[in-house]
Amino acid sequence: MRELDWHVFRELESLSERMQALLESAFLAPSRLTSGAVTFPPVDVYETDSEVVVEAELPGVAAQDLHVELEGERLVIFGVMGSDSGDAEETLLRMERPRGRFHRVVPLPSPVVPPFEATLSRGVLAVRLPKPRGSARSIHIAREAT
Known part of the structure; x- marks a missing residue:
């Protein structure tokens, strides 16, 4: 045994x-x-009373290589990461940073309405999506007769 x-x-x-x-x-x-490997940038999604905010970590991505679209109730972020291949005479010994196309679909937790705002700062894309006004309403609670 x-x-x-x-x-x-x-x-x-x-x-x-x-x-x-x-x-x-x-x-x-x-x-x-x-x-052509596809990478998936990490995202944070949070909401306030007035908006949904999606932040995506995209170090080294230029604004012209980045696209953001709203498809129904999903935010779609796609583009190219790390397109600079360096000097032709260099010999690459190690490559750990992500390169190539990326595509991320983010389901939104609430309905949103225009105008939308997107900023790219220090490698973080922040997309602000306003919620419709009046989407939250108070509901009156009737008291029981005693």
Whole structure:
């Protein structure tokens, strides 16, 4: 029985090593990152009484490489990240920063109305989407007769 346990352990160790190599080749190889891979920028979504705010982290993205659209009740953010490939005489040794096209669809928690405002500052896109006025109404609570 002990021999069988050791054999299973060796198989698990081998499987772990193969998985590690696969992950490294799939996610860290420069050819994979530069060949049109899609990245998904992280977003924060919050709302106040008057608006929904979506903030997306887009370091190094220029405004001209960025597009924002409203499709129904979804905000769509897409563009190109890290398009500068550097000097042609340089040899790339490591590439960890995201590059290529990105596309993010963000469902909105509430209805929104124009005018919309978007700003890009210090690598953070902030989109402010006003909510319709009067969307929140008080409901009168009748008292029970005693």
